[in-house]
Amino acid sequence: MKKFIYITICLILIIGIIILTVFLKSNDKSDLKKIRVAEVTHSIFYAPQYLADTLGYFKDEGLDVEFILTPGADKVTSAVLSGDVEIGFCGSEATIYVYNNGESDYLINFAGLTKKDGSFLVSREKIDNFKVENLKGKHIIAGRKGGMPAMTLAYAINKAGISTTEMNFDTSYDFAATSGAFIGGDGDFVALFEPTATTLVNQGYGYIVASVGELGGIVPYTSYNAKKSYIEENKEIVDNFRKAINKSLEYVHNHDAKEIATNLVSYFPDTSINDLETLVQNYLDIDAWFENTEITEENFNHIQDIVKNAGELSKKAPYDKLVKND
Numbered sequence: 001m002k003k004f005i006y007i008t009i010c011l012i013l014i015i016g017i018i019i020l021t022v023f024l025k026s027n028d029k030s031d032l033k034k035i036r037v038a039e040v041t042h043s044i045f046y047a048p049q050y051l052a053d054t055l056g057y058f059k060d061e062g063l064d065v066e067f068i069l070t071p072g073a074d075k076v077t078s079a080v081l082s083g084d085v086e087i088g089f090c091g092s093e094a095t096i097y098v099y100n101n102g103e104s105d106y107l108i109n110f111a112g113l114t115k116k117d118g119s120f121l122v123s124r125e126k127i128d129n130f131k132v133e134n135l136k137g138k139h140i141i142a143g144r145k146g147g148m149p150a151m152t153l154a155y156a157i158n159k160a161g162i163s164t165t166e167m168n169f170d171t172s173y174d175f176a177a178t179s180g181a182f183i184g185g186d187g188d189f190v191a192l193f194e195p196t197a198t199t200l201v202n203q204g205y206g207y208i209v210a211s212v213g214e215l216g217g218i219v220p221y222t223s224y225n226a227k228k229s230y231i232e233e234n235k236e237i238v239d240n241f242r243k244a245i246n247k248s249l250e251y252v253h254n255h256d257a258k259e260i261a262t263n264l265v266s267y268f269p270d271t272s273i274n275d276l277e278t279l280v281q282n283y284l285d286i287d288a289w290f291e292n293t294e295i296t297e298e299n300f301n302h303i304q305d306i307v308k309n310a311g312e313l314s315k316k317a318p319y320d321k322l323v324k325n326d
Contacts, residue, residue: 036065036086036087040076042067044195044268044276045114048252074094100315116214116217138188141178156212211286257280304317
């Protein structure tokens with residue numbers, strides 16, 4: 001009889017714990033502020049962003065963040081301006097275009113994430129000790145006209161004292177079509193983001209010979225933005241979002257590629273852990289991520305220099321209006 005009572009009590013306790021756990025899980029977001037973020041693309045290049053989610057940094061700051069894939073910086077800014085999302089995540093050059101177009105409730109960059117162009121230059125032939133001079137007379141698939149990879153590469157070429165007219169600097173392909181064109185036999189070089197660059201290498205189509213980001217220098221390449229009015233009216237939310245990203249940036253600078261990759265599996269289920277580790281290491285090697293979210297005036301002006309060099313910027317936008325670090 002005593003044994004029966006003991007077993008019954010244990011079962012009641014187990015059932016109670018299960019019910020309590022389910023209840024807590026169903027309500028663990030009830031006190032969190034829902035935030036929608038339009039991300040320009042889904043890439044391992046943005047690893048710190050996904051770490052902020054998987055490691056619970058957003059939740060720690062009282063935020064329930066939903067990432068919405070919104071291909072193209074122009075579409076990201078449109079989503080933010082229309083109110084479809086609260087926060088945009090794209091190249092900071094897009095906020096400059098919005099401001100220069102006269103938008104009254106313009107977009108402000110409040111946190112930086114990546115500090116270099118994330119694309120890699122893949123060569124059809126193996127080249128040891130690559131130099132920009134190797135591009136002379138060659139066909140380079142640089143990406144679409146006005147896209148940051150193409151503009152950054154053009155800037156690096158010009159900085160080396162070479163004109164893009166000394167080669168076939170091809171900007172006729174959309175971002176999604178560049179790798180297919182190279183696989184199909186077009187081009188001597190192609191600028192590609194990860195994991196596409198490494199995939200082509202593994203498939204025997206070429207060799208990674210340079211980082212476009214290292215050639216182009218430090219810029220607020222991808223940053224978080226929101227409407228001026230939203231930032232003014234939701235300071236606590238913006239501050240907490242920034243805190244979460246800062247935690248994740250600290251994490252990537254204090255952990256190795258394997259540890260980082262392990263925490264990215266849920267965001268890239270179709271990529272093996274070994275490949276994830278390789279891709280993360282590639283970005284660690286070029287020092288792709290800011291140490292913290294601060295965007296300096298020097299770096300902001302540099303991205304404007306790159307865009308202006310490409311003929312895509314008529315006038316520079318003021319740093320003090322388009323960047324807010326606290």
